[in-house]
Amino acid sequence: MDGDSVVNKDRIIIFDTTLRDGEQSPGATLNVHEKLEIARQLSRLGVDVCEAGFPIASPGDFDAVRQIAEEIGPLTEGREDGVPMTIAGLARANKEDIQRAFDAVNAAPKHRIHTFLATSDIHLNHKLKMDREECIDQVIEAVSFAKTLCDDIEFSPEDAGRSDPQFLVQVLGEAIKAGATTLNIPDTVGYTTPEEFGWLIKYLIENTPGADKVVWSTHCHNDLGLATANTLAGIENGARQVEVTINGIGERAGNTSLEEVVMAISTRPQHFDVETKIDTTQITRTSRMVSSYTGMVIQPNKAIVGANAFAHESGIHQDGMLKNNLTYEIMRPETVGLNASKLVMGKLSGRSGFRARLEEMGYDNLSKEDLNAAFERFKRLADKKKMVTDADLEAIIADEIYQPPEIWKLNHIQVSCGDHSMPTASVSLTGPNEKEYKDAALGSGPVDAVYQAINRIIGVRNRLTEFSINAVTEGIDAQAETTIRIQSLNDEDRTSFNPQTGESFDRTFSGHGASTDIVVASARAYLSALNKLLAAREESASVVNIN
DSSP: OOGGGOOOTTBOEEEEOTTTTGGGSTBBOOOHHHHHHHHHHHHHHTOSEEEEEOGGGOHHHHHHHHHHHHHTTTOOTTOTTSOOOEEEEEEESSHHHHHHHHHHHTTSSSEEEEEEEEOSHHHIIIIIOOOHHHHHHHHHHHHHHHHHHOSOEEEEEETGGGSOHHHHHHHHHHHHHHTOSEEEEEETTSOOOHHHHHHHHHHHHHHSTTGGGSEEEEEEBOTTSOHHHHHHHHHHTTOOEEEEBGGGOOSTTOBOBHHHHHHHHHHOTTTSOOBOOOOGGGHHHHHHHHHHHHTOOOOTTOTTTSTTTTOOOSHHHHHHHHHOGGGTOSSOGGGGTOOOOOEEEOTTOOHHHHHHHHHHTTOOOOOHHHHHHHHHHHHHHHHHOSOEEHHHHHHHHHHHTSSOOOSSEEEEEEEEEETTEEEEEEEEEEOTTSOEEEEEEEOSSHHHHHHHHHHHHHOOOEEEEEEEEEESSSSTTOOEEEEEEEEEOSHHHHEEEOTTTOOEEEOEEEEEEEESSHHHHHHHHHHHHHHHHHHHHHHTOOOOOOO
């Protein structure tokens, strides 16, 4: 077994699957550039293993994983022990998938093949149409083949939470014999309770032959809101790797949240006698990056990274905080990289001061072009607002940098509306041929009118499925952040096919925009979503959805 696979009992390996399981959230489809930026930030965060994707899913997914392995895999800057992040690729338990995964990740200095096969009777009987003996044979064949390609092999018995524990012992024992170095126990449908899941981890470690030769891992879903609790129960019972996502994104109700597990371990060191290599001061920045790129808004009361996580409105709470912050805060916002909003820049601030402030906030890798674009947006904002805060700067970065390539670009819009008039909007866009296009339309409201005008120009039929606006800061001059989701109504875009389950499903695209004008923010968000849709159409890649 690879010596790096053996870990001390007091350290937890953080396996992040934001780019694989997290991307399976409806509307969270990411392009290659976005995946590279998130992977780079995960390395900066201190993640041990990055599951970069499912290479067999599509040519686009393969290329993204390969580029992450080549560009992000070797990075050691900012990492506590100077060891690069392991890049993993997911594969079903067959040779074609496994070979494809290896071809995608092998450029990384540290790489892993993660293969899986369902073990619950529900999946064996109804999905795979195989008996238990056939399941064991396929696991042996798959893991053995993977072992011929690389040393670091992870095996997951899908739906382990509903599998027969005695059968799991058989399967996992054979996986160890075949060469697996990590055994991951997924609660695929979020069915178990913490007591049940903790017992399962303990039972498997105590009864599986060769259990001491591998790292035991958890992978919990949040269908009953128990993902973090189940993961922590797994740690208490011997798991030394946890599979998590930023903001807890993922299929259905999502996955275990990285920030919740990491901060639980950090805040309760006497209870959890373990540690991680995560730089917790990078958590907020990573959370906001993922939220901006995926278009998945973080609920205000979300633990650790929600807008209300460190807010105190009650008079009793405020009084206690003024006397001693320990009265109502079990951790300081600075520990997760959250700084209080304050006036940091003004309209007289120069480019050097602007760049220095962004570097202080952690944005130290912006290109010259990105920095110039962000600075121009800052100067326009400073002319409109008396106070430009860190939160405003975060919104500018999200809107300027965390966006898909612009196929269509918004030049300007003009809206006429009122309670006794028909909302009307005129729009100017620059198209892919650098030609300017103008049109106007009526709508049920100013935002609808803008969207109708954009539709008249671009001509992509779609359905708006979600629309939300949030204020970045307080006050009537606050910037607005708009997040939307759309579904294409064109047959060529409407469905993706999953060869594993035979299911087809609608594709959803998200968009994000920010401005002091909510109509402009809404227009930017809509164009962001349309640009993602058009980019996906050009790639013509099918997204395979697995668990």
